[in-house]
Amino acid sequence: MQNMNTQKQNGYMLLFRSDEWYEELSHDEIQKVISQNTDWIQGLIAQGKAKPGHALHRNGATVSGNNGRIVSDGPFAESKEVIGGFLLLDVETIAETIAIAQRSPTLAYGTSIEVRPVAEECPLDVRARELAREEELASA
Amino acid sequence: MSTQNQNQNGYMLLFRGTDLRKGLSLEELQKVTDNWMAWFKRLTDEGKAVAGSPLEREGKIVSGKDRVVSDGPFAESKEAIGGYFLLDVPAIDEAIAIAKECPGLPYGIRVEVRPVAAECPIAADIRAEAQFAQV
Secondary structure: OOOOOOOOOOOEEEEEEOOOHHHHOOHHHHHHHHHHHHHHHHHHHHOOOEEEEEEEOOOOEEEEOHHHOEEEEOOOOOOOOOEEEEEEEOOOOHHHHHHHHOOOHHHHHOOEEEEEEEOOOOHHHHHHHHHHHHHHHHHO | OOOOOEOOOOEEEEEEOOOOOOOOOHHHHHHHHHHHHHHHHHHHHOOOEEEEEEEOOOOEEEEOOOOEEEEOOOOOOOOOEEEEEEEOOOEHHHHHHHHOOOOOHHHOOEEEEEEEEOOOHHHHHHHHHHHHHHO
8 A cells, every 4th residue: 555655756646626616706807817827837837846737628428337338428517526637746745746736726716636646557456466475375 | 618529639538436456356457457558558559548647546635725635535436536548539439439448347447538628628718708708
């Protein structure tokens, strides 16, 4: 299990989650948040701490079930949990990542940011190795 | 916003549900991970996948005006995101067809397919409104 204090070589991903909070704002307010947000991201890129991120359109599809037989609309734009964009950070610790996330200008409007360490290898692979070791020990 | 069937900026696949490893035997788990890596490699070789990473299972959530830090997402949640691909394909139909190939689907993984925006969609809406107002 990953130790949160461990330094990560692979950086962190910020996932921006929100409902359509900006629908309530005036034109001037929205313009202000957008320029604050652009300045925040450009500042991080200039410091070499972020790679250019992407915003996502609020529509899309969800594929599930065996062979992807279920295709549904979604996510639903009005949900608070919809991911509206992401940013990849090239920083070494989760503490620094959290400190960066806390300066996001959109938080003031009730949004949230998920902070996730990017994995060096797939956690499933790590688990497969653990299982292999357990089996080896059991048969030793 | 209209559903955009064509998108120059590509699509993001978000893999939801990280708990598939529970209840799988070593062989099954190995098979899923091998198939998953082969799938990503093929998409990369075809020029259709331009980036992708698994995410560690734990993280933190920073939220709201008070910038509160809490644990999460919870690994056992069906909604937890376990990784992503960025696809350079021009149409959502093709992105959905690729999503249907995900080797995790039989084990309960769900794939969210999202059009990537050229710029912040909020900014684009505002510009469109401003242009409209000038007419």
